[in-house]
Amino acid sequence: MKTRDLAYIALFAAVVAVLGVLPPITVAVVPVPITAQTLGVMLAGSVLGARRGGLALLLFLAVVAIGMPVLSGGRGGLSVFTGPAAGYLYSWPIGAFVVGLLTQLFWRRLNLGWAFLANVVGGILVIYAIGIPFTSLYADVPLWASFTGSFVFLPGDGVKALIAALVAVGVRRAYPVIELPARQPAHR
Amino acid sequence: MTLLALYSPRPGALHRTPAGWKLAALAGLSVLLFAVPELPVAATALAVVVLLALAGARLTARQVLAQVRPVWLWLAGLLAFHLVVTDLATGALAVLRLATLVLAAAVVTATSRVAELVAVIEWLLAPLRLVGVRPGRIGLAIAMTLRFIPLVAERAGRIREAQAARGATRPLFLLLVPLLVQVLQLAHTTAEALDARGADDEAPPRPFWRRS
Amino acid sequence: MARPWRRAADRPAQDDAVLPRTAVELVGVTHSYGDRTVLRDVSVVLAEHRVGVIGSNGSGKSTFARLLNGLVLPTAGRVLVDGLDTAEHLRAVRRRVGFVFQDPDAQIVHPTVAEDVAFGLHNQRVPAAEREQRVAEVLARYGLAGHADHPAHLLSGGQKQLLAIAGVLVMRPARVVFDEPTTLLDLANRRRVARVVEELEQDVLVVTHDLDLLAGFDRVLVVEDGRVVADGAPGETVGWYVARMS
Ligand SMILES: Nc1ncnc2c1ncn2[C@@H]1O[C@H](COP(=O)(O)OP(=O)(O)OP(=O)(O)O)[C@@H](O)[C@H]1O
Numbered sequence: 278m279k280t281r282d283l284a285y286i287a288l289f290a291a292v293v294a295v296l297g298v299l300p301p302i303t304v305a306v307v308p309v310p311i312t313a314q315t316l317g318v319m320l321a322g323s324v325l326g327a328r329r330g331g332l333a334l335l336l337f338l339a340v341v342a343i344g345m346p347v348l349s350g351g352r353g354g355l356s357v358f359t360g361p362a363a364g365y366l367y368s369w370p371i372g373a374f375v376v377g378l379l380t381q382l383f384w385r386r387l388n389l390g391w392a393f394l395a396n397v398v399g400g401i402l403v404i405y406a407i408g409i410p411f412t413s414l415y416a417d418v419p420l421w422a423s424f425t426g427s428f429v430f431l432p433g434d435g436v437k438a439l440i441a442a443l444v445a446v447g448v449r450r451a452y453p454v455i456e457l458p459a460r461q462p463a464h465r
Numbered sequence: 466m467t468l469l470a471l472y473s474p475r476p477g478a479l480h481r482t483p484a485g486w487k488l489a490a491l492a493g494l495s496v497l498l499f500a501v502p503e504l505p506v507a508a509t510a511l512a513v514v515v516l517l518a519l520a521g522a523r524l525t526a527r528q529v530l531a532q533v534r535p536v537w538l539w540l541a542g543l544l545a546f547h548l549v550v551t552d553l554a555t556g557a558l559a560v561l562r563l564a565t566l567v568l569a570a571a572v573v574t575a576t577s578r579v580a581e582l583v584a585v586i587e588w589l590l591a592p593l594r595l596v597g598v599r600p601g602r603i604g605l606a607i608a609m610t611l612r613f614i615p616l617v618a619e620r621a622g623r624i625r626e627a628q629a630a631r632g633a634t635r636p637l638f639l640l641l642v643p644l645l646v647q648v649l650q651l652a653h654t655t656a657e658a659l660d661a662r663g664a665d666d667e668a669p670p671r672p673f674w675r676r677s
Numbered sequence: 678m679a680r681p682w683r684r685a686a687d688r689p690a691q692d693d694a695v696l697p698r699t700a701v702e703l704v705g706v707t708h709s710y711g712d713r714t715v716l717r718d719v720s721v722v723l724a725e726h727r728v729g730v731i732g733s734n735g736s737g738k739s740t741f742a743r744l745l746n747g748l749v750l751p752t753a754g755r756v757l758v759d760g761l762d763t764a765e766h767l768r769a770v771r772r773r774v775g776f777v778f779q780d781p782d783a784q785i786v787h788p789t790v791a792e793d794v795a796f797g798l799h800n801q802r803v804p805a806a807e808r809e810q811r812v813a814e815v816l817a818r819y820g821l822a823g824h825a826d827h828p829a830h831l832l833s834g835g836q837k838q839l840l841a842i843a844g845v846l847v848m849r850p851a852r853v854v855f856d857e858p859t860t861l862l863d864l865a866n867r868r869r870v871a872r873v874v875e876e877l878e879q880d881v882l883v884v885t886h887d888l889d890l891l892a893g894f895d896r897v898l899v900v901e902d903g904r905v906v907a908d909g910a911p912g913e914t915v916g917w918y919v920a921r922m923s
């Protein structure tokens with residue numbers, strides 16, 4: 278891997294961490310706060326593509342694991358990996374990978390619609406598909422209970438996917454990282 | 466913004482235990498708790514972990530409670546749910562198991578230095594040499610991430626000020642495109658600076674399918 | 678002992694460490710980014726101790742500088758650093774040529790000052806004891822000794838640039854290339870960096886818009902639209918450039 282790719286990966290791990298500083302919205306009935314960090318998952322995939330996007334989130338999780346308080350609310354360390362909502366955390370690299378995969382697939386005709394689709398599938402469906410069963414197995418509650426519990430997040434996640442799509446289209450025009458191998462972007 | 470690790474420097478016996486062993490014990494514990502779903506096992510495990518936290522890691526009772534606070538709503542909800550849908554025993558088991566693992570993981574975090582944990586990660590990734598990965602680069606990547614965090618925050622603040630100075634009261638997310646373009650350029654130059662300082666000096670290991 | 682799987686570009690020159698410092702030579706160099714040509718058939722031999730490069734924005738100065746340590750490889754022609762072709766001996770060339778950029782933020786990659794300075798030495802496999810000694814030495818030289826364990830992002834702009842310079846010089850390169858090292862600095866820090874450049878025993882090449890920086894230089898090139906349009910002693914070329922711009 279080129280040093281440049283390593284720098285992009287580290288950059289998006291940092292972006293996810295910074296998004297965690299935005300104050301989370303806690304919905305009374307659910308124990309998982311709504312944060313902007315899944316927006317980072319979507320952005321990593323949308324901007325860096327599948328491989329680098331997925332690696333950026335793996336790196337972010339490594340930074341969490343070594344005890345840096347970079348999850349929203351200043352959480353971090355190994356205990357978040359053994360908590361009941363850890364499945365969502367594990368799903369992030371995969372979610373970013375899928376967003377990136379779809380973005381690359383739609384790259385030539387990427388517009389708001391296609392970008393939104395990529396982010397909904399990778400950034401919402403994939404994350405729910407991993408997080409919900411994990412909680413259900415881990416906390417020994419039936420799937421339906423864990424499933425209904427997640428619905429409060431849906432509107433927020435929809436908004437995030439829309440924002441991610443807008444950003445994906447904007448960054449593609451200004452600084453297309455995914456196209457990089459052929460043409461380097463201008464630097465100063 | 467400066468990040469401080471959750472490591473808590475104290476002269477505890479667990480602080481002197483190699484991080485690799487603690488991580489292995491943590492993994493073993495999680496397997497045990499799920500493989501043997503018995504109430505006495507989970508209760509004993511919790512007692513042992515609390516004891517280790519207080520005596521081995523020298524955490525105060527306050528600190529121990531603080532570790533469980535983020536999941537405490539979960540624990541209460543879980544217990545209530547099981548009381549209604551199944552029974553007390555199942556609920557108690559699920560709650561004990563969860564609390565034990567969360568606390569045990571927190572103990573490992575509080576007693577292990579960042580550099581040591583990075584070394585464990587590099588060790589775990591060593592087999593990836595076979596597919597051409599340099600595990601040593603994970604340390605560099607983590608360092609870069611920690612360095613980029615304040616940088617991204619600072620650049621975000623600057624762009625916001627610049628937009629505000631021109632009288633723009635635009636929604637926050639419109640800051641994202643200029644911010645990302647700016648920091649991507651920065652990362653590109655950073656990579657060049659790294660290469661100029663020899664970051665690429667070690668050739669990547671040859672993947673096994675290309676070894677003779 | 679060349680490892681058999683190394684690519685040609687990585688082949689170490691046999692005795693690159695002891696190669697004498699002779700000259701940097703560009704032979705018919707053209708460089709294009711995609712279909713955009715930014716350097717056209719440039720040929721120069723630079724053997725002077727201190728060389729400056731000036732010219733307007735987008736004229737190709739940074740590209741010129743980047744060619745000298747292989748950050749950019751020529752599309753056509755050859756770049757030789759003390760006889761080493763950058764396209765063939767990339768790693769050896771990078772060890773010989775240090776590079777300081779305009780934006781210090783882009784050059785600092787470790788969370789604390791001392792760690793960042795040590796980075797290049799890690800890459801060169803310098804043993805720990807020597808590493809610490811060299812880091813301490815260079816931090817003291819640039820007035821950063823008291824900041825060794827401080828987070829790098831809390832330094833001032835000028836200190837950050839000095840840190841970036843320290844991180845390059847600790848590796849003891851034979852030559853140092855600076856690309857607009859003073860652009861983001863205030864007057865005091867400009868003078869400080871100018872003094873650092875002046876005191877270096879290494880051969881230096883400085884790209885800059887800060888014409889004062891070039892006062893004691895041995896030679897100055899003016900680049901316009903991808904060509905070297907003036908070349909000579911700083912007195913003449915800087916004067917010519919200023920006259921042309923007004
Ligand atoms: N990586 C790149 N990809 C595409 N075009 C580039 C790239 N780098 C530079 N350019 C273009 O090449 C031209 C010369 O760039 P260069 O950076 O060498 O100029 P410069 O003389 O250093 O300018 P300045 O004084 O603004 O720093 C510019 O028009 C620039 O936009």
Ligand SMILES: [Mg+2]
Nearest residue numbers: 465738739856
């Ligand atoms: Mg330039």
